[in-house]
Amino acid sequence: AQRVTQPEKLLSVFKGAPVELKCNYSYSGSPELFWYVQYSRQRLQLLLRHISRESIKGFTADLNKGETSFHLKKPFAQEEDSAMYYCALRADTPLVFGKGTRLSVIA
Amino acid sequence: DAGVTQSPTHLIKTRGQQVTLRCSPKSGHDTVSWYQQALGQGPQFIFQYYEEEERQRGNFPDRFSGHQFPNYSSELNVNALLLGDSALYLCASSLEGVGAKNIQYFGAGTRLSVL
Numbered sequence: 001a002q003r004v005t006q007p008e009k010l011l012s013v014f015k016g017a018p019v020e021l022k023c024n025y026s027y028s029g030s031p032e033l034f035w036y037v038q039y040s041r042q043r044l045q046l047l048l049r050h051i052s053r054e055s056i057k058g059f060t061a062d063l064n065k066g067e068t069s070f071h072l073k074k075p076f077a078q079e080e081d082s083a084m085y086y087c088a089l090r091a092d093t094p095l096v097f098g099k100g101t102r103l104s105v106i107a
Numbered sequence: 108d109a110g111v112t113q114s115p116t117h118l119i120k121t122r123g124q125q126v127t128l129r130c131s132p133k134s135g136h137d138t139v140s141w142y143q144q145a146l147g148q149g150p151q152f153i154f155q156y157y158e159e160e161e162r163q164r165g166n167f168p169d170r171f172s173g174h175q176f177p178n179y180s181s182e183l184n185v186n187a188l189l190l191g192d193s194a195l196y197l198c199a200s201s202l203e204g205v206g207a208k209n210i211q212y213f214g215a216g217t218r219l220s221v222l
Binding site: 004036043044045046049086088090093094095096097098099100 | 148155213
């Protein structure tokens with residue numbers, strides 16, 4: 001069965017501090033992994049997908065198949081990064097989401 | 108391009124009633140997926156429509172049904188509403204197929220409250 005686990009419901013960091021949002025998945029094959037973000041009063045939108053291997057808004061995420069993880073990282077958090085972040089897996093079904101992590105960046 | 112649009116924004120129903128939610132996909136997209144997002148949870152996949160047929164289905168009962176029209180727009184129907192059906196219903200559209208990016212773009216959702 002496919003499953004995505006985001007162990008932290010809430011993560012608070014100070015502005016300028018590094019950020020790491022954790023995501024672990026379970027799937028026996030080779031899934032596609034995504035990070036979606038939802039800013040206040042906005043719709044869910046794609047932030048990153050692992051096959052693109054790009055940096056968006058300073059965020060990066062590396063797929064670690066050995067640890068079955070896809071953690072989201074940013075070296076220096078900004079106040080505008082405060083949002084709800086969802087990790088998602090695409091394999092047998094379109095998207096399986098984790099429960100999300102709320103990131104709060106404190107000025 | 109207005110992106111994915113959903114209607115209505117909010118809906119209040121009572122137990123046992125039936126409801127229809129609507130979705131217009133992003134221009135150029137041919138596939139529509141529906142998700143249910145309960146409070147404090149991530150979106151959960153209900154089903155996906157492509158070429159006017161249900162292509163995939165998640166773990167939802169038959170009370171949940173859908174339709175896709177020739178213009179790619181879609182409807183989600185829920186019969187015999189239960190209190191537990193109260194949630195945000197999200198529609199996502201994408202362009203599927205070989206060579207397509209298969210990225211899902213989400214609408215703002217319909218908030219359904221069942222009393």
